[in-house]
Amino acid sequence: MTTAGVATVKEGDLYAGWVNQLGGAADVELSGNRLGVLRTDGSLAVKEGDLYATWTEQANGVSQFDLTHRF
Incomplete structure (x- = not known):
């Protein structure tokens, strides 16, 4: 993440x-x-695949999250 966010x-x-x-x-x-x-406005976007995959909005009002794969 850059200093510009x-x-x-x-x-x-x-x-x-x-x-x-x-x-x-x-x-x-x-x-x-x-x-x-996780954006500064509390929204969370996630994507799966390569760097150019499509973002999927997940939720608003998020303060923390964990993407760890659990099997």
Whole structure:
């Protein structure tokens, strides 16, 4: 996450470039191929797949979240 509140991630090795994902980010979590961003307005968006997968809005009024895969 940047100091400007933009969630950024990279795919591949450590030398891959950073890819901006969502602005207004307060917290970011990655679990496997699932990425979640909690925004400063309390909304939570999650996507699964590659960096360019579609975001799915999950909930509003969120203060914390956990994307850990549980089997």
